[in-house]
Amino acid sequence: MPRTSYIYVPAPSKENLEIGLNAGLWxxxxxxxxxxxxxxxxxxLLEGDFLILGHRGPNSRVAPGGWANAVLQRVVVAQISRPLFQATDLVWPDDTYPERIGIDVLDEEINVTGASLGADAMEALRLSANKQGAAVVTAGVSSVASLVTELPPVRDQREPAGDLDHDGDTNAVAQVLIRREQQKLRRAxxxxxxxxTCGFCGRTFPSRLIRAAHIKRRSQATRQERLNMSNVIPACLMGCDELFEHGYIYVEGDGTIAASLSSSATSDLKQIAEALVGRTVGDFGTHRAEFFRWHREHAINTGT
Structure with a gap:
């Protein structure tokens, strides 16, 4: 079973926190x-364990349990993507911080209360604050599950219930957090x-039939790329989302849709894909071109 580690990040380390999140490192x-x-x-700490980063809480020099009802101005939930390793390349401006772990950010929330995160998690973060940011580890993922349960909903009834990238994490709690991230992107x-209106076929549908689809797959994108709206396109559930996700169609450098060789696997699939060939993707421009280039080079279905 995955475990959960807690690290408190003080207010003066705000810049380092942002740099670390963008680099996928702590x-x-x-x-x-x-x-x-x-x-x-x-x-x-092992790959797949959870990490909770708490930022900007109250004075930590209080009695045990003193943070039970406190508020953290920012909470980041991540998973360990690479266990402890040593490196000396420059990431942060003030020091090398050579002892590193790789992290995959799943969700970020503001003004998180102790009631949402749980008393044990808040105490672990308080202890980390008093240990100059050392990690405090507990068994299980109960605090992450508690946070997921207590957070206000993002989804509304115009949203597909399964709005999750096909290559999402297999851990159930992580899936919920990834879905929450995508729901925020969908709202934006x-x-x-x-x-x-679907960005591929150009047809207009009730919004519940439209997915906010990443162009460059979430699992391959950096945190900045995941949150970049140029990497998100409306794709209908009437076929376009699946055709693009699985690489049966792709977008050329001029913004026009093309069909991959594997779209000829059946006559019906070929007919559907070819109906889109030559169309210009909605809102195509230089801001999306690099993401579509990645899809052409990495996601086209070759049928092999």
Whole structure:
């Protein structure tokens, strides 16, 4: 079973937090891990374990349990993508922080209360704050599950119930958080419109039949690319989303749709794909061109 680690990030480290999230990394000075068994704790973290980063909470010099009703201005939930390793390339401006873990950000929330995260999680973050950002690890993922349950909903009835990239994480809790991220992107893309036009076929449908689809797959994108609206396109559930997701159609450098060789697998599939060939994708421009280039080079279905 995955475990959960907690790291508190103080207010002066806001820039380092943002840099680390964008780079998919978190790091410590070697001297920080040499104290009080901190290295053994971090070395115990495995790929797939959860990480909760708490930022900008109250004074941590309070009695145990003193954060139970506190508010954290920012909480980031991630998974470990690479266990502890050493590297000296420059990532953060103020120091090397050579002791590093790779992280995959799943969700970010603001003004998270102790009631949402749970008393045990808040105490772990308070302890981390008093240990200069050392990791505090607990068994299981109950605090992450609690947060998922307590967060206000993002989804509305205009949204497809299964709005999740096909290559999403297999962990159920992680899937919920990834879906929440995509629901936020969908809200930014579609808003409160009751109807939306598909970027591929150009047909207009009730918004519940439109998915906010990543052009460059989420699993291959950086955090910045995942949240970049130029990497998100409205794709209808009447066929376009699946055709593009599975690489039966792709977009040329001039913005026109083409069919891959594997779209000829059956006569019906060929007919559907060829009906889109030559159309110009909606809102195509230089801001989307690089993401479509990635799809052409990595996601086209060759049928092999």
């Amino acid at each position: 790091g410590w000075r070697s001297s920080a891990l040499d104290r009080a068994g901190a290295r053994n704790v971090v070395q115990s 893309l579609i808003g409160s419109r009751t109807t939306t």
